[in-house]
Amino acid sequence: MADGFEVKGLTEFQKDLLAVAQNRLPRETKQIMRKIGSKARTYVARKARSEVKKVTGTYHKRWKRGKVFEGHNDELVVRVYNSSPHAHLIEDGHRMVTKDGQEIGFVPGKKVLEKGIQSFDDSGQFESMLSDWLDEMLKDGKL
Secondary structure: OOOOOOOOOOOHHHHHHHHHHHHHOHHHHHHHHHHHHHHHHHHHHHHHHHHOOOOOOOOOOOEEEEEEEEOHHHOEEEEEEEOOOOHHHHHHEEEEEOOOOOEEEEEEOOOHHHHHHHHHHHHOHHHHHHHHHHHHHHHHOOO
16 A cells, blocks of 8 residues: 655665665664655645545544555665545545445545655655755764
């Protein structure tokens, strides 16, 4: 349900610094990933408010950032998800049925998470936050 971020705007030197930072400064690296995940959650929630006009329960209030963990190839991953019980119906779509159980149609999914992560990725916030953090680590002498 979560999409990854692709590091596009970083130079090869910054990518190498990021690899070194993951090994030498795991706590600080997880901290910046939490900040980036929170910023991504903001973008997704904003996109959800613009796409889903009908207020259904607590859907808009339940966008969350997950914990930072190691994914494939030892890269750090942070998830953005919605804990509302009907979020998957809005995201993926659902059947429309009558009270008798007769199917009368299908409501297509809005794919809010996909669109929100894409807008965050296109904004360049991920790369700028990461490069600013790397510059700060270099300036402080931690790397």
